[in-house]
Amino acid sequence: MNLARLDLNLVVALRALLEERNVTRAGQRVGLSQPAMSAALARLRRHFDDDLLARVGGHYELTALGQVLLDRTATAYDVLERLFASQADFDPAAENREFRLLASDYAVAVFGTELARVVHEEAPGIRLRFSQTPPTVVDDTATLLSATDGLLMPHGVISDFPATDLYGDRWVLLVADDHPSVDDRLTRHDLARLPWVTYQRTYDAPAVRQLGMLGVEPRVEVSVDSFQLLPLLVAGTRRIALVQARLAELLAPLAAVRVLEPPYEAVPLREALWWHPVHTHDAAHIWLRETAARVGRRLGEGTAGV
Numbered sequence: 001m002n003l004a005r006l007d008l009n010l011v012v013a014l015r016a017l018l019e020e021r022n023v024t025r026a027g028q029r030v031g032l033s034q035p036a037m038s039a040a041l042a043r044l045r046r047h048f049d050d051d052l053l054a055r056v057g058g059h060y061e062l063t064a065l066g067q068v069l070l071d072r073t074a075t076a077y078d079v080l081e082r083l084f085a086s087q088a089d090f091d092p093a094a095e096n097r098e099f100r101l102l103a104s105d106y107a108v109a110v111f112g113t114e115l116a117r118v119v120h121e122e123a124p125g126i127r128l129r130f131s132q133t134p135p136t137v138v139d140d141t142a143t144l145l146s147a148t149d150g151l152l153m154p155h156g157v158i159s160d161f162p163a164t165d166l167y168g169d170r171w172v173l174l175v176a177d178d179h180p181s182v183d184d185r186l187t188r189h190d191l192a193r194l195p196w197v198t199y200q201r202t203y204d205a206p207a208v209r210q211l212g213m214l215g216v217e218p219r220v221e222v223s224v225d226s227f228q229l230l231p232l233l234v235a236g237t238r239r240i241a242l243v244q245a246r247l248a249e250l251l252a253p254l255a256a257v258r259v260l261e262p263p264y265e266a267v268p269l270r271e272a273l274w275w276h277p278v279h280t281h282d283a284a285h286i287w288l289r290e291t292a293a294r295v296g297r298r299l300g301e302g303t304a305g306v
Contacts, residue, residue: 007043008080009040010040010043010044010047011073011076011077011080012030012077013026013030013032013037013040013041013044014040014044014052014069014073015073015074015077016029016030016037017037017040017041017044017052017053018052018053018062018066018069018070018073019070019074021053021059021060021061021062022059022060023037023038023041023053024037041053048065048069050063050065050066051063051066052065052066052069053066074147075143075146075147078146078147079146079147079276079278090283090284090286090287092122092123092126092287092291093122093123093124093125094125095123095125095126095284096125096126097125097126097127097284098126098127098128098129099126099127099128099129099149099150099284099288100129100130100131100148100149101128101129101130101131101148101149101150101151101152101273102130102131102132102133102134102137102144102148102150102151102152102153103130103131103132103133103151103152103153104132104133104152104227105132105226105227105228106227106228106244106247107152107153107271108130108152109227109228109247109250110169110244110246110247110250110271110299111152111166111167111271111295111296111299112128112130112152114295114298114299115128115291115292115295116128118291118294118295119291122291131148132225133151133152133153137151137153137157137158138157138158141158141161142161142276145161145274145275145276146276146278149275149279149285149288150273150274150275150279150285150288150289150292151273151274151275152166152271152272152273152274153271153272153274154269154270154271154272155269155270155272156267156269158274161274161275161276161277162274162275162277162280163272163273163274163275164272164273164289164292164293165270165271165272165293165296166271166272166273166292166293166295166296166299167270167271167296167297167299167300168268168269168270168271168300169244169245169246169268169269169270169271170244170245170266170268170269171242171243171244171245171262171266171267171268171269172242172243172244172245172248172259172260172261172262173186173240173241173242173243173259173260173261173262174230174231174234174240174241174242174243174248174252174257174258174259174260175234175239175240175257175258175260176234176235176236176237176238176239176256176257176258177235177256177257177258178236178256179238179258180238181194181238182194182240182260184260185260185261185263186240186260186261186262186263187263188214188216188263188264190240190263191211191216191218191240191263192216192217192218192219193219194219194238194239194240195219195220195221195222195237195238195239195240196218196219196220196221196222196239196240196241196242197220197221197222197223197224197230197233197234197239197240197241198218198220198222198223198224198241198242199223199224199225199226199227199230200223200224200225208242210264210266210267214264221239222239227243227244227247228247228251230243230251231243231248231251231252231254231255231257232254232255234255234257235255235256235257236256242262242266244269245259246299271296273289273292273293275289
């Protein structure tokens with residue numbers, strides 16, 4: 001494939017055609033006349049050797065290849081849009097733009113709130129949008145990173161993408177204040193016999209996977225897509241939960257729970273900001289990464305026993 005011989009405007013036309021499934025509406029969406037969009041569709045059909053849109057009754061439906069191209073075209077469009085929006089200079093005090101970051105509720109509570117405060121003070125025109133990290137992050141990392149400005153994720157889950165370290169944390173266990181069979185410490189036997197509340201993402205932390213290596217198979221009674229709900233689901237029950245120490249420090253006062261050390265040497269976590277290589281030399285993203293690293297260093301100075 002010789003990219004130099006391709007008309008990248010066809011990416012815009014292809015996305016509109018696949019999403020609208022109508023030549024007239026697709027043309028209106030991108031500012032082309034109906035004949036011009038029909039000509040673009042003809043060029044695309046020749047290139048892919050496929051109809052892409054097939055008439056069924058009084059409307060068009062995507063062919064099998066058209067369905068495959070639907071998501072790929074949206075991703076390619078986002079990458080191109082971000083590529084050509086790259087800036088040589090960036091003045092945070094004067095700019096007006098939004099950064100979208102993928103993050104768990106843990107990362108937002110512990111790190112994102114402080115990052116948002118610093119951005120509010122130093123760059124009043126900058127907006128941050130935190131979106132929940134999807135379960136597909138491990139299998140589709142490149143696609144997710146290409147469509148966003150960064151991902152807050154500990155080391156040990158993804159690799160092969162640029163990242164800047166932010167701060168360290170460690171794992172602790174939560175039990176109810178009035179737990180009937182746990183005093184001031186837990187044993188490995190307790191971990192096997194007591195019911196668990198777990199964070200149910202497919203990219204569970206290495207510390208959770210570590211339990212299996214120790215021969216402990218947690219008996220999961222409740223699972224939830226939020227780290228911040230773990231203390232509430234532990235309070236008043238016999239359950240236990242593994243949670244990050246920094247988050248436990250924030251949330252323990254809000255629920256009737258106790259924080260205990262694991263009865264094994266739990267592997268620590270190192271939170272990082274990951275990004276797609278297309279952003280590496282962009283001035284706006286360099287500022288975002290440097291600001292995030294500075295906030296992370298401040299957190300490191302007041303480690304929660306890390």
